[in-house]
Amino acid sequence: MSTLEGIVRPFQTSDIQPPKTPASGNVTDTANAPPNLVLNPGKGGNVKTLSGAFNLTITYYHVNKPKEKPKPTA
């Protein structure tokens, strides 16, 4: 009759067999960690340059005086 009307608990009819090895913690720490976030502002930068020039010209008044001829000697 038990085959007709068996009402037993699930684990009693399961096919789970006892393991051959004792249980142990089967989890590890982080795995397949995603890549870190890296911020690096300024990296590879360059300078800013400005160009300029200086020019200065000053003119002066100058009158050339002709050299006097030497006087003949006696």
Place this chain on the structure above:
Amino acid sequence: MPLPVMFFNAWVDATETTFGPQHEIVDENIVSFRLEQTEGNSATLELDVRNPKIGLLAPGRKVWMWFSYDSGTGGIVPLFFGRLVGVPTNMLAEVVTLQFIAKPLDFITQKFQLAETLKQLPYYDPIFVDPDKRPYFSSAGSTGDPDVVLEGYSALWHVDRLTGQVTISDIISGEDGTLVFSPTAIPYDSVSIDLGQPPLTSVQVTGDVSWGQTATGTIDFGQRSFDCWNGGSIVSSWPKTGAQLSGGWSVNTGTAVDVYNVQNSAARSLNFHFENREKKHANGDVMSISQSWTEFPSGGHLYISGLEQQAGVIPSEAVLIYNADGSTSNPYSGIDNSGGEFDAQQNIPLHMAYHQTMVMGWLVNTNLVLDYKAGDTRKENVLFTLTADLQSIVTLPDPDEALEQIPFSGADVGVNIDGTPPIADSARNLYFSTDRGQLSLQYLISVARSHILMRARAVNISWQCNFDNAVLFTLRKNASIADDRIPGGVATGKIISYFLTGSGDDGTLFGGCTIGCAIGHDGTVAAVTGTETWVEPNWVDPGWQVMEGQTTALASGDVAYELPIPEPTGLIYPLTKDQVLVDEHIDTSELTDPVLVGTDKARYPATGEVRTYVQFPITAYYLELKAVTGNLFATPQPANVSVLKVPKQIDLEATSI
């Protein structure tokens, strides 16, 4: 030969569930009968009757039967109410056997209804039940498997042989009392003892749960000032407010302020012209001055090149102010002369010209606040071994029989299960140490406990008794037997099967039962308060204190556990900067590409153009953070579970009686 006493049997409809005088009739001539019930099954009745020579299952015939007997002083006592299972196999014989089963038509419905009431933590935890098997009762159609609710109960279904009511009954202690049998009530030779399967001494349990760890928050990385040459690149590449970064990060506030507005600054050209309009002049008078020059904003480093000059008097205008700090320098120094006087050649106008290259200096003030939106996967694995305190029945138990491992693969505790996510707050990094998590652990212990208790009934004792005692048997009762042949002289156990039989052939009428005796040592386990290790006693409200060695007892009182706080793994929310910061520094080791700061062609007519290049240090901010998405964090959570105290229903270690 008729049966020793009057038995009645009445064919009835399934709806006639209440026994009454109308059922005290004899529809079939009974030759013998056997009523029995074994644990986990409905009661059955076999009736040997004179062949009625009719179709018992013919349409319209009644197939249910009330079976009762005349107990004498006790009146008519119903013994069984059940339905015919099938037609007789020996239908040609004069005596045919009819089989009945006391299983109500609404058996499944009753199981679902009862299962619904049994879905109580910690004895039932849907986390560890396959979603397809979680039982849900509905008058419109129940789903799932009601049997799974019994995993955490040390009990089995029971179907009453008269009422058809479905209940559960504990496998150690019957709910309806104990039947006591003295030696005089038991035929001496009917007693037998069987040692069944060796008991299960320990159960190792692993239970995994997982959840998606989600959390949001903000981390301030502070304000900084960069006094540098490459401020433009810092400003342009500084993280912008609202920008989405990788790894679950985004920019809450990102500013980089060009304090001197160097980005938009430009050189300014200026001119000056003077002309002497006097009517009379003397040699040496300045007749005209024509000057143009460049003014540069803010600070930096000014380079001079391409100097052209004619001898003349150095005018005061030749001294230029160009340094960031306001100091003055002679632009001619270090070029072609030592900065001394030019040759005074009065008839040569003064002319000077040169190029200027200004390399701008920057001051950049920054602010950086990042948001995180975590999305990691968490796993937690609880591990414990439950060992039973049992008497030995074998000297060398087979390890495979004495040890059982039960791996549980739990559901995602971060999603709704029956309307609520078990972990409540998905930002948590631990589950089993929460109040709900402890109930899950208690469930796993309860399952292991029920496995051990089922196997702890390692001794079966059977005996026979008179019929009047036997009609009292049910599978919701215990029975005890006193017999000096039994170790300890007495044994008690749960009735795991019984029978009642009568035969007109030999006039016998009796019954019997088998009990399963647990072979523990008795005892209870009390919870231990533990020692306060966080702050002084009574400084904080209950629940905040860290108690070392604290144990929690299950309601059954036969097992307790301690749940040590595991070493934290992964990220713990709310995040702190220290958790995620891999590296943060200012790097000035790199140099720019060579910058052309001067071209001197006029000064070196013989050698051609000479170009001057200078490299400047690059200032860069380096920030490296751990990603807060895509991680898998796993935490082992060992639990220390006490020895399971098992009732001592038979004393196999008794020395003598």
